[in-house]
Amino acid sequence: MTSSRPVRLGVQVQPQHAPYSKIRDTVAELEDLGVDILFNWDHFFPLSGEKDGLHFEAWTMLAAWAEQTTRVQFGSLVNCNSYRNADLQADMARTIDHISAQSGEGRFIFGTGSGWFERDYDEYGYEFGTVGQRLDSLADNLPRVEARWAKINPAPTRKIPILIGGGGEKKTLKIVAKHADIWHSFSDAETMKRKLEILAKHGEDVGRDVSEIEISTELRSLGEAEADELYGLGTTLFTLGISGPDYPLDGVKKWLAWRDAKNGA
Template identity: 55%
Template sequence: MSASTPSTRPFRVGVQLQPQHASYADLRRAVDRAEEAGVDIVFNWDHFYPLSGPEDGPNFECWSMLAAWAEQTSRVEVSALVTCNSYRNPDLLADMARTVDHISDGRLILAIGAGWFQKDYDSYGYEFGTAGRRIDALGEALPRIVSRWEQLNPAPTRKIPVMIGGGGEKKTLPLVARYADIWHGFGDLDTLSRKNGILDGYCGELGRDPHEIERSTAVQASPDELGDGLRELGVTLVTTDCDGRSGYDLGLTKEWIAYRDEVNGRG
């Protein structure tokens, strides 16, 4: 995929309902509203404490919530943006993902990254180490996850899509090229364009078609400002975010849904 070649994939919209500064009842209602609004994917996050606002504010655990969302919803895909590889044994995580895949009738995305929030590590007794070592551990975990899926009974309902988050050019992007179905990158248009090119190069080294990897990013501005530029880079999945402090305001999300329907020819 050339960084300047628009993808032929349908454009999709996700929303990260950050599980901070809210009651679980608030989150449950937000999930219902997001599905009714027409989002394609509902994400949470994998952190043990709020990342913004009061540090001691309410927050809920990731995978318990994903299992509940899988049961609660009927159409949207569900995922974390992103699961921290450090917090769970890879074989256990594979089994958890397979189980949520079945609960949801095949609507789970396993989004995963190397981890970065030191407070989580320190408070829950995980070794933080170095960024390089955490990425190495992710590289060791990914084949174990895939192998465990092949052994489980019953097997997953589908080939569970793997999303890898992060943009490290020497270690993370090679893992994306080898294992990911979706790459979630960060940065402005120029940064995403450059990293797209690097990822395409790693795909070429592996003999993999770069078009197999969907390109994803987070957005905090309107589609009028970013939409066409992202599509020109081949980005076909954008994710907005909100939390309990906003009352899970889906205003920006709905703007992107309208843009999605327009560019996909459905609106």
């Protein structure tokens, strides 16, 4: 089931182990290279390497990217729903959408998830709770985000795409079926095939055609043959993470060539 959508490459510039000047320069180089989407992540501490190494906050960084860039779409992979009031998240997203609208329409993607890194919660004073409680909170908050966008003044420049990260089959995929424009997971081809069938069933239950949802996955250690399999199942957004201090771009250039070949460029 190859999708009619073009293949897109997103690069997650992990905001760890580098001064912000290096992050800024990397963002500029990635936009010049032609990547489709830039992501960061919504954590307060590094996820690899020195646990107390250099690290920066996600949303303030995204506002800077909105002003710095002119073409590329961007967002968090993913925002942690638990840290912020739902209406505040909507307002921040709308504001960044407008900041990025140099050519008429904003370029912000509202990537969100339920949260998982306990240290973030413990050190910043948020209640960690259980996986189920965090997913229930995400399910409760997304309608509030959408309702705030519908009445906020000024309104977003366009329908802000919602990307939901996670692969839980009972709760997460139901939330995806209800709200997502993009679904992001970490799936091999066999797992992806099964989860897409489950997502389709959730779509039937909530009355939505889930073919509207763009399918995204992380490349990580995948080879081109494995990426081809996922593309054959309908995956069109592929993401690659790069970390400071150096943010190597060789892998990005390789996957850009693969993307262009898939798109017939």
